[in-house]
Each structure stands twice: as C-alpha cells, then as structure tokens.
Amino acid sequence: MKKYIYILLTGLLVSSSGCNDDEFLDKEPTNILLDEQVWNDETLVLSVLGNLYLRFPDLQSTESWAEYANFDEAFASAAGDYWRHQNSDYGYDSWRMWDYGYIREINLFMQKCEASTGISDAAKERFLAEARFIRAGVYFEHVKRMGGVPLILEPLTYDYSGDPSYLQHPRAKEYEVYDFVIKELEEIKSILPADVNDKARATKGAALAMEARAALYAASIAKYGASTPQVSLPGGEVGIPADMATGYYQKALSAAQEVMTLGYSLYQTKPDLGENFASIFYDKANPEAIWVEDFKLRSGRTVGFTVDNQPRYLSEEQQGGRLNPTLNLVQEFERLDNTFAPLPIMDASGNLIHYSNPADLFAGRDARLYGTVILPGTQFKGNGVDIWAGYMRPNGNIITSGNIGGQADLNGDGNNEQVVGFSGPINGLEFTAQTGFYIRKYLDPQKGSGQIGTRSEVWWIRYRYAEVLLNAAEAAFELGQTEVAAGYMNQVRARAGLTEPLTAADITFDRIVHERKVELAFEGHQLFDMKRWRLAHVVWNGNRMTVSDLTSNIGKANKVSTMPFGLWPYKYLADPNNPTNNDWVFQIVIPNPVTNPDRFRLGNYYSEIDNGTISSNPLIVRQPNQ
C-alpha cells in the first residue's frame, strides 16, 4: 500500500513540475548566439561579416606558398612539393572553385541584415555594401577559374517536395558574370567609405581597384580569346565576344583613373630603392596598399610565410627556405638602361666571368630584383645568407658536400674547411636554396617572425596602387593611348630606379606583360594574367628547355618558360697567390628534383566542373577541351 502511495506521489510531482513550466523547454542556449541577438547588435554583425572576409579565397598567397611553385616563378625546395616539378601536365581540375556554400552564406547575410531593425541605417548600408563587395569578389574569383557560373543572388532553400529542379540554375555567360561584378562594384563604390587608411575592410578604393581589374580581365579575354577559338562554348559560358573588348578596356581605364583621385600613392619611404620595394609588403604605414588581409601577433591570426621561407642559414627554426625564385624570373629584371640581358656569367669565348662579390653579378639592375629575391651575397635580418654551392678548381672540378655547411679537406693539409654554404644550394636537399635564390618579398624582418611559436603579422596585400597604375597602363595601351600608358608605367618604374622614362613608342604588349611579371611577382597574378592573355599554353607548352632557350627572348611575352632554372655561385679555387683565388663564378643548373616541363593544355584554361555537380544539375554544361 505504502508503495502505491509513493508511486502516486512521484507521478504527481513529475506532472506538476513538468506541466506548468513551458520555459523548461524554451531556455536560451548559452553556447550559441541567436539570430535576434546577432542582428540587433552592430558589433556582432561586424563579426559575422569578419568571418565572410576571412574566407575570401586566394589561389596563391602568403598562406599557400607552394602554389607559386606550380609555374616558372619559383622552385619548391621541400620534399613534399617536388611533385610540382615532376608532373607531366596540370590536372583539368586544378584551380577549380565551386563554392556555393560560401555564396549562400553571403546571400543569407544580406537577407538577414536587410531585415534587421536593431542596427542604425548607416551601419546597415555599409554592411550590405561590404557583403556585396565580398560577393562580387567571390564571383570574380569563380569566373577567373571556371568561366561563367550560375549567378545565385539570394539564399536558396530546398522545400523537401521531392523535386529539386527549381534549385537548378544554368551557367551564366562569362561576360554576364564580369558584367555583374562590374555593376555591383560600380553601385557600391559611393556607399563605401573613401578612407585610404582603412585597408582591411572594403572601401571605395578597393571597389574601384577590383572593378578595374575585373574589367581588364574581361577585356583581354575578349581580345586575346580570338587567338584560341577552341577555348569557348557556343552558349558563351566560356569566351567573350571580341567586339566587347573596347568597352571593357574603357571601363578598366576609367575605374583605375578614379582610384588615382582618392589619395593613394606609391610607397616611397626608404632611400635604398631595393629595401624600399621590400618594405611595401611589411610596412603597414603604407599609402600604397588598398585592400589587404590583415594579421596580428598574439591574436591567433598570424602568418607562417617567414617560418616557411626564411633563409636556412641562421634561421630561427630548423627549417625555412622552401620557396626558391628561379633564374627564369631573376633574369627578367632589366638593366637600368631599360634593356634586357641574361646575367653575364660567361664571356663571348665561353670563359667564366669572375666576380669579387657574388652580389656584383646583379649590380645595375632594376631595384625590384633586390626587393623580390634574396640574392647570394645579400643580407636578411642583418645576417649574410651564405648561399654558395662549393669550390670550383680552374679545371672545372667541383668540391662540395651533401650537408649544409659541410666540410672537406680542400688543400690536402689534413684540415677540413667549409665547402658549401649553410643555405646550400645542395641538389635535392630541402630548405636549401636549390636555385641559388630565396624569396624576399613578404618575408618579415622582425625578430621572431621565423619562429613557429611567434610567426608574423605581415599582411597580404590583395590590391595595391602600383597594380592599379599598371592596369590603367594596360587598358590605355590597348585603347591606343600609348602616351597615357607610358605615363602610368613610368611612375611604377621610377620607383624601382628605372629613371630613364619609356616613351610612348616603347610601350608594346611585351612591355606590358613584362612589367607585371617583375612588379607583381609572388602576388598571385601570374596564372590569371597568363590565362586572360591566352599565353599560358604558349609559355608553358610542355617543351623541354635548354640553357639557350632560357637565356634567349628575355622580356618577350611569349617566351617559353617550362622549367625552373637555378644559378649556383662557386668560389674559385686557384693557387693561393693567384689574384683570382676566391673569386666568384656562376653556373646555370636545373635542380635535380625537376624532371618534367610544365604543360598547360587548352583544357586548363577553365577548370573542370566536378562530375557530381554536373550529375546533380543537368543544366550545367561541361568545359571545352577536357
């Protein structure tokens, strides 16, 4: 009996406490923020937006150093990346992008921000414009890689009806995507603040700089696409009609010219022009940067580019030196009299030329060479870099070692001497300068930047003023205004120490291509530039190269450059009393891990769309030539 009473009492207790408290099941969660909390607080909306900024894609950047080694700018001195020099062609799916998850979240952001009532109109307007800026940038990134993609401008939601066909959208024409990007940026430019000191968020300058670049891309695809008629689709998803080129060039020029009125200027702070060029990328008191991805020490948002790529000698970790710029790039930096020439390592009769200092070989060239590349005989963080491959005897025999800073008995006295640099180069040994060069651009000279535990807060500049000038120069050149083009180009060149101005007659397509190559190396432009000029299959044509292929046609747009070459310095070991003893001599090499030339096929111009995407959406047409 007592038992029944207990049971009854328990039942009563459960029902009474359970029933009369609806709030029990309606508690506010403590671990997530609800929509009404987020969208009524400007700080929280800003952090949602911050997440969208954070996910903005870059193919090559300081966060993905190895991507530079896919082409002829650099060699990857890291065992796990040698394959980049050993593959016989690029996969059709390389550089693919189909990120509709990201686009959906941007669209959702806009929808919810629009509906929000708890934030001020001014803040809302700016947030919305920023989201549109990011969305335009993401569509630009898609169209660069994939051609026309479906333009989805609102969040799509499945209704579970069993018929998803209303969610299936066909690909837009390639020019429609470019038009969308240009139109959006044109519309938001006056909503965004015109503050030249705001670099990490979208500004008027950033919108216009992106517009200029996008219009220039569309223009050159329209113009140079005519040379590769196979790279097109009948529906216009790939390829832009040639008669649209002029209109896009005009848009590019006027957008770039509008950026010039905003107050940006070229970074000219340090008296040493090479050092000045290197500082553009790490000095944040910078009138040149327009839109950047920023990093900050001790904030969780730091970048490891310096850890990965610092010179191996005296590096702050037992690593570094991964990215080795190639001789192909180094020799493109022209001489101060505006002429091109291979580096003088041999005289006309085939004898090696001697230098008393390895850096002398590179003297009298464009200051951007020093600012982009760590050359043998120069310094980083106040230390030498110790790049030398060994001793060379007068008969050509070489004494070297397989370890960094390795020793051998040089003169038979029973004592060992160092016979190779602490940064190499040693064939096949990762982290040594296997091309004879290390990268300087974007390396952080701050103490500790090379430590895994500290890393660096150097930002990644997506848009800078010099590129805007070069975009304007290219558009003006294509529109026949060579005088105007020369003016813009000379500004950029003068900053690099090329003070003898180019005349209007000097401006050729080769010059345009070359200037971007040296000014914008390691800034993520190369692949997309080569694609839009339809030069990629010419320059990376899969032909094996010889040294004479390398040293000819320097400064030409269609120069074949399929394999990364290096230049190794040797100390000359003559008789100790001979004045040439300990001189420096140089040899052109191909690092051992390089086994295959780069081959860019016509099917690589637009990355393959995943078969799963095509299977689930029959409206998507395949890319040409795959």
Next chain:
Amino acid sequence: MKNIYLLLWFALGIGITSCEFDNYEEPESKLQGRIVYNGEPINVGYNDVIMQLWEPGWQLKGAINVSVDQDGSYSAVLFNAPYKLVIQPFQGPFRSIKNEVTQSDTILVDLKSNQTLDIEVMPYYMIRNIQISKAGSDVTANFGLEKIITDANAKNVENVTLYINKTTFVDRSNNIATKELNGADITDMNNVSMSVTVPALNTAQNYVFARIGVRIAGVEDMLYSPIQKIQL
C-alpha cells in the same frame, strides 16, 4: 600453445572467408586497338591523346579516360557493357570521321568479350619515307610530309622537330636534344632533312631513340613518327 593455434586458425578463417565477400569481381574484357589512317597507325606523344569511354545508364556521369600510347595503340580492361567511345574534337593531330551508325564522332562499342577495334581518323598530315640514321656524331632524319586534309579544314605545319632521348619515351617533354625547323622554312614538303648532335650521355649506352614531331598550326597535340633505335 593451444591459444596460438586457435589464433592462427582464426586468422586463417578470416583470410579464407573475407576473400569471397570483400572483393568485387574484376573487369574481364580487354578492349584494344590503334588509331589508324588507312590501316597505318598514327603515332602521338606520351599521354597526349585521351579517348573517353562512357557507359550509359548510371546515375553519376563520368568518363573512363583511355590514353593512346606513343605508337598509336590503346587498351583498356573493362566490364562487359555497351560503351560509347568518343575522341573529342580537340584531341590528337587528326579529325574524326563521322561514324555511320551514330552520325557523329561517337562510336558504339558493345563489349561482350575481348575485342580489337582500330579507329579510322583523318590526320592533317602523315610522315612518309622516314629514314633516321647516324652520321658521325649526329643523328640525321630524312622524311616527307603528306598533306592529307586539303579542304577547308586544312592546316599548315608550324614546325617540325627531330627529338632524341635515352629512353623509349621520346617527345617534346622527354628528350635530351632537339632540332627544330619552322614550317615556313620547309622548301620541299616531300623531302625534309634535319640533323641533331648527340650530347654526351651520362649513362653507359651506345644507342639513342629518335623520332620526328610535327606541330600543326592551331592543333594542340603533335603528330610523331615511330620511335627508332639508333646505334651510335
């Protein structure tokens, strides 16, 4: 001890039973053949020309890629099924011939057992009367170029190149020495002659492999001659 035996028996048991259940049946039939013009194989570069095999009826669409070997042959081991074989228009130094059954470039292949299928195509050019021989320290080649497509689709020769290599892979990316001749500099298409100096070989061998490559203007894949072994 007994435990160990038990364990061994157990392992054996797993081994025997799992074989039957884990493995899918392997594909059983071989489809092979050559790309030919009037029965003569068309030689191409390593991994240059790729054919696609589509098997209709599946939910997910994806092609089986079949590479054409340097001597123009191909082979694939497949499940028995009806396939559609396509050589896409941009592939190879040739144009496809309209298939009479499908009235397109698609060829229907109903695979029921091992099958040999030569595919007739129309090459832009054929390399004729090839003679490659050693002359002193050089390798010399004499050959003619016959223009096969002469109608509106005809294309010019951009350049011809003599390649030599140490291994049997010889093409524009695999070579130790080359000699290039611009198409415009060829005076007599029926009698082209070129030679290349053999560089010092860093392996102990007294032979090299050589072949001619023809680049046709506006065509991505090159046409090659058969690979020949040249005794030095």
